[in-house]
Structure formats: structure tokens, C-alpha cells
Amino acid sequence: MRFLLDDNVPLSVKEWFKERGIDAVKAFEVGLKGADDETIYRYAVENNFKVITLDLDFGYLFLKFQKGTVIVLRPRRAVPSEIIDLLERTFEIIKDKEGLIIVKPNKIRVIKPEG
Template identity: 40%
Template sequence: MKLLLDQGTPRSSAIFLRQAGFDAVHTGEIGMAESEDEEILRRALAENRVVITLDADFHARLALSQAHKPSVIRVRIEGLRAEQFSELVQNVIPQCEDDLNVGAMISVNDFQIRVRHLPIV
């Protein structure tokens, strides 16, 4: 699966995810460290990537736009180190892979994974 990690996520998580077999890039690695959310969403859509973020704004933007893609995983657990963060993502993706492939907003916290299919109407 192709992933685009947002600026707030640990940058070296992309390295751990690549080592685990994912096509993962971090916005800081591709010159998008200062990019607006809309630009990140456009890039993810163009490259068929899932956005991984700590930022709630991505879900709000997708809901308002009634877009079908890209899928976004919002991690609602702060303070994770890069290895922990990448392990969390590696655990979530297999559980939600079908949802991510068709378009979904996924929220992950300490207790649950919440999936909402796109578009939000």
C-alpha cells in the first residue's frame, strides 16, 4: 500500500514502514514540509496514496468536499516514537485495507479503530 505521512508524524516512521514493505514517503522527504492540507490531499490522490496524519483537519476537509478519495488515517495518540508509530500503522492497515482501497476516513485511538466510508453525506 502507498502511504503519505503528514508533517506531524515522526519522519523516520516512513523508513520503518518502507522496511516493512510499504511504499511510504513523508512530506518532509518530498519537499512538502510546509504544504497546506489541500496540497497534500491532491498529491495523495494523484499518487493513489493513503494519508497518515495526526491532524483532524484532513477528515473535516474530506467531509466538506464530499470526496471519495484519498483515504486518510488519523492517529489520535500523541507522543509515539517512530518505531511505535509505524507498528501502529502496520497493525491498522490490514484490519482496514478493504475500506482504505474504496475510500475511508479512519480514526485510531488507544481503544478503537473507527471507520467512515467516503464520501460523507
């Protein structure tokens, strides 16, 4: 299980994963600093990463290409403490799921690839 963190995901989230022994890298660490969403998405699919993002555009990419796993975090406020809190409350539920996973404080929605 490997996670690619979009540029909009705080560095403290990477530290949260690291503290748990989970492989997570920021997009810039793999040469994708400032890359567009589709480039990041394609890299993740080709290199077997699950994308973690705050950006709904990745959801549209998943719906278009139907490959890989995209986890869209939608905290009430996009601040590090709320993002980490959302992960702490939902990670055990979402970590092994595949497809498009939209995580809100009171709801998790999973859209699996067609076919």
C-alpha cells in the same frame, strides 16, 4: 498501496514502513515541506497515496471533498513509540480500508465516501 506521511508523522514511522517493504514517503520528499493540509491532501488524492497524519484537519478535508483515503492516528501520546505501537496493533486491519480512518488505541472508525 502507497502512503504519504504528513510532516507531523515521525521519520521513525517511515522506517517502520520501509522495514516491511511498504511504500511510504514523507511530504517533504515530494516537495511539500511546509505545505498546507489541503495541498498535501490534493497531492495524495491525485497521486494515489493514502495520507497518514496525526492532524484531525485532514478528516475535515476528507469530509468536504469525499475523495482518497486519510488515516488519522490518535495515540494516547503523540510520541514515536506510541505511534508505532498503534500502527503495529492496527495496520493489518486498516491497510486495505478506504475513506476516513480514525485509529485510536481502543477503537477504529471508518467513514466511507458518500455515493
